[in-house]
Amino acid sequence: MTLDYDIFDLGTYKFQCGLAVPDCKLAYKTFGTLNAAKDNVIVYPTWYSGQHYDNEWLIGPGMALDPEKYFIVIPNMFGNGLSSSPSNTPEPYNADRFPDVTAYDNVMAQHRLITEKFGIEKVRMVTGWSMGALQTFHWGALFPDMVELIAPFCGSAKCSRHNYVFLEGVKAALRADAAWENGRYTSKPEKGLRAVGRVYAGWGLSQTFYREELDLKALGYASLEDFLIGFWEGFFLPKDANNLLTMAWTWQHGDISDNDLYNGDYKAALGAIKAKAYVMPGQTDLYFPVEDSQNEVANMPNAEYVPVPSIWGHFAGGPGTNPEDVAFIDEKLKELLAS
Amino acid sequence: MTLDYDIFDLGTYKFQCGLAVPDCKLAYKTFGTLNAAKDNVIVYPTWYSGQHYDNEWLIGPGMALDPEKYFIVIPNMFGNGLSSSPSNTPEPYNADRFPDVTAYDNVMAQHRLITEKFGIEKVRMVTGWSMGALQTFHWGALFPDMVELIAPFCGSAKCSRHNYVFLEGVKAALRADAAWENGRYTSKPEKGLRAVGRVYAGWGLSQTFYREELDLKALGYASLEDFLIGFWEGFFLPKDANNLLTMAWTWQHGDISDNDLYNGDYKAALGAIKAKAYVMPGQTDLYFPVEDSQNEVANMPNAEYVPVPSIWGHFAGGPGTNPEDVAFIDEKLKELLAS
Numbered sequence: 084m085t086l087d088y089d090i091f092d093l094g095t096y097k098f099q100c101g102l103a104v105p106d107c108k109l110a111y112k113t114f115g116t117l118n119a120a121k122d123n124v125i126v127y128p129t130w131y132s133g134q135h136y137d138n139e140w141l142i143g144p145g146m147a148l149d150p151e152k153y154f155i156v157i158p159n160m161f162g163n164g165l166s167s168s169p170s171n172t173p174e175p176y177n178a179d180r181f182p183d184v185t186a187y188d189n190v191m192a193q194h195r196l197i198t199e200k201f202g203i204e205k206v207r208m209v210t211g212w213s214m215g216a217l218q219t220f221h222w223g224a225l226f227p228d229m230v231e232l233i234a235p236f237c238g239s240a241k242c243s244r245h246n247y248v249f250l251e252g253v254k255a256a257l258r259a260d261a262a263w264e265n266g267r268y269t270s271k272p273e274k275g276l277r278a279v280g281r282v283y284a285g286w287g288l289s290q291t292f293y294r295e296e297l298d299l300k301a302l303g304y305a306s307l308e309d310f311l312i313g314f315w316e317g318f319f320l321p322k323d324a325n326n327l328l329t330m331a332w333t334w335q336h337g338d339i340s341d342n343d344l345y346n347g348d349y350k351a352a353l354g355a356i357k358a359k360a361y362v363m364p365g366q367t368d369l370y371f372p373v374e375d376s377q378n379e380v381a382n383m384p385n386a387e388y389v390p391v392p393s394i395w396g397h398f399a400g401g402p403g404t405n406p407e408d409v410a411f412i413d414e415k416l417k418e419l420l421a422s
Numbered sequence: 423m424t425l426d427y428d429i430f431d432l433g434t435y436k437f438q439c440g441l442a443v444p445d446c447k448l449a450y451k452t453f454g455t456l457n458a459a460k461d462n463v464i465v466y467p468t469w470y471s472g473q474h475y476d477n478e479w480l481i482g483p484g485m486a487l488d489p490e491k492y493f494i495v496i497p498n499m500f501g502n503g504l505s506s507s508p509s510n511t512p513e514p515y516n517a518d519r520f521p522d523v524t525a526y527d528n529v530m531a532q533h534r535l536i537t538e539k540f541g542i543e544k545v546r547m548v549t550g551w552s553m554g555a556l557q558t559f560h561w562g563a564l565f566p567d568m569v570e571l572i573a574p575f576c577g578s579a580k581c582s583r584h585n586y587v588f589l590e591g592v593k594a595a596l597r598a599d600a601a602w603e604n605g606r607y608t609s610k611p612e613k614g615l616r617a618v619g620r621v622y623a624g625w626g627l628s629q630t631f632y633r634e635e636l637d638l639k640a641l642g643y644a645s646l647e648d649f650l651i652g653f654w655e656g657f658f659l660p661k662d663a664n665n666l667l668t669m670a671w672t673w674q675h676g677d678i679s680d681n682d683l684y685n686g687d688y689k690a691a692l693g694a695i696k697a698k699a700y701v702m703p704g705q706t707d708l709y710f711p712v713e714d715s716q717n718e719v720a721n722m723p724n725a726e727y728v729p730v731p732s733i734w735g736h737f738a739g740g741p742g743t744n745p746e747d748v749a750f751i752d753e754k755l756k757e758l759l760a761s
Contacts, residue, residue, distance in 0.1 A: 243629065243632065243633060244632040244633065244635070244646055245624060245627075245628075245629040245631075245632035245633065247646065248620075248623045248624040248632060248646070248650070249624040251620045251623065251624070251650060252591070252595070252617075252620045252621035252622075252623065252624055254620075255595060255616065255617035255619075255620035255621065256591070256594060256595040256598055256617050256621060257598075258613070258617070259595055259596075259598040259599045259613045259614050259616075259617040260598045260599070260600070261599070261600040261601075261613075262600075274597070274598045274600075275598050277594065277598075278591075278594035278595050278597070278598040278617075280594075281587075281590045281591045281593075281594035282591035282594065282595060282621050283591075284587045284590065284591065285584060285587040285588040285590070285591055285625075285709075286624075288584075289584075290582065290584040290708075290709075290711045290713070290714075291713070292584075293582065293583040293584035293587060294582060294583065294584065294713070294714075296583070307583055307586065307587070311587070311590060369629075369708065370624075370629075372629045374629070374630070374633070375629075375633075
């Protein structure tokens with residue numbers, strides 16, 4: 084089988100939690116060509132359960148992320164089923180024994196890919212949606228002299244307490260299914276995965292999205308129940324439960340300062356981001372509310388607050404669902420890249 | 423055993439769904455004395471899983487709901503474990519065979535209590551929190567010539583689509599537990615009930631509540647996890663699962679026009695409410711957002727929009743958790759009663 088993506092071999096990779104996994108893999112896909120000066124690089128990490136395919140909506144000729152101009156690298160997050168994950172790691176680090184992965188772990192591995200594999204020393208821009216935004220902030224804080232621009236959209240530099248609680252609901256719904264078997268399931272915990280979809284459904288879009296019936300009028304579902312089954316249950320049923328739990332752990336413990344550089348000093352970490360930044364929350368996002376983005380911008384030296392005027396809740400930022408939002412984000416990325 | 427509340431015998435009660443349950447009971451508690459003119463009556467229905475005890479925070483000497491002035495009746499909602507419910511109804515209408523109850527069913531039974539038991543012809547005010555607000559709107563729409571004032575707080579006249587979806591998540595989390603046994607459980611579906619608590623936790627309070635750590639600073643929990651276990655899991659674990667599902671059905675299908683009077687004409691039902699109304703959403707309520715209250719007020723002939731300025735999310739309205747919100751609501755009720 085020919086893969087449509089590449090694998091960077093990390094060897095034995097030591098995670099922040101202390102586990103060292105042999106033959107660790109970072110799956111990635113590139114678009115465009117690295118120029119001779121190696122100064123046309125955009126890094127674009129993935130989001131909760133998304134794979135590189137799910138990022139491609141923001142890439143194309145004439146768009147900000149234009150492969151005719153830029154060398155765009157999409158690294159897959161650990162736990163997403165393509166990079167090392169509970170589902171694809173051999174014994175004994177498989178399933179529920181897979182490490183608790185941090186965003187720091189992800190970005191340090193991505194940095195190795197960028198530097199060791201491609202010899203890149205400067206990154207023009209890092210951008211990403213949701214957990215992709217979390218990784219974007221990490222790039223800015225961990226490599227302040229390497230990253231020129233960042234554009235995190237619909238995400239945060241640190242998981243808020245409310246966001247943490249929302250994810251507790253998602254996890255509890257999955258784990259309520261006895262078929263989950265504490266992570267040692269032999270068949271899919273179907274009821275739990277469907278429940279995850281239903282719990283997520285109220286959070287992913289806004290109250291206004293549902294009031295205006297965009298599930299029917301914009302997305303074409305036959306009824307609200309059809310949207311819950313066809314979109315939300317359908318979205319989570321193919322995912323591996325342990326992978327979802329690993330990525331939820333990453334999300335819940337996301338914090339750009341939780342590392343040796345900043346030792347938990349969150350404001351210092353924000354203040355250290357030298358990159359010019361557009362921080363772009365969705366205006367009706369229920370779990371990354373605009374206030375958190377405003378707080379981040381207030382503590383960053385070179386950041387602008389650029390809310391996405393959308394009633395699509397968290398989906399203002401992806402995955403390419405609403406054309407107006409795609410156009411807005413694309414335009415802002417062009418503006419940022421031109422600066 | 424002496425009960426601290428009374429039972430009104432409804433006889434065989436026919437629910438809107440078509441089931442007729444023999445020996446149906448309406449549990450209620452009264453405060454104060456019905457005066458000779460029978461014109462000092464306040465009806466104050468209960469909320470999702472609440473019992474009359476849980477309403478008492480808004481009643482007291484010197485408060486708007488002053489038992490020295492008013493005759494206050496708290497009717498318990500069907501399904502709350504005191505009025506007829508899946509948990510206390512004999513075979514064959516018990517457990518999962520208990521009727522799908524509407525808010526209309528509840529209010530029609532309450533009307534019988536008020537008129538048949540007490541001979542009351544005028545109700546000075548109906549008020550209630552959350553599903554109590556749903557019943558309050560029903561009182562206004564079903565008995566427009568009987569009710570003088572209504573003050574629904576943190577609730578709606580019709581369950582919004584987003585609110586419906588939120589409750590789908592709650593239900594799915596409960597039902598994911600195999601111990602639920604499709605409603606024929608022989609022991610408590612503990613994992614499911616705990617999951618309900620965790621799912622609810624993100625919805626009940628606002629993002630700002632969690633950001634400002636009011637779980638610790640105002641409510642005194644030792645940590646966020648302690649709040650999730652001590653408050654949220656602790657809240658739902660003692661509840662009967664079928665009761666919760668019955669009340670969730672009532673909530674999800676709440677609509678003041680879903681009856682023979684209005685035949686689904688929601689605007690007509692709102693327009694028929696003659697009572698002077700204060701419609702009082704919590705300003706940061708995530709599942710009864712202010713926009714829905716504004717829409718209601720715009721379609722009511724005699725209503726004012728009176729948002730509760732609170733960061734306590736849905737808990738702006740109860741159950742007496744935040745003293746500032748209690749004071750605000752109490753003052754507005756006094757204002758309304760004085761009008």
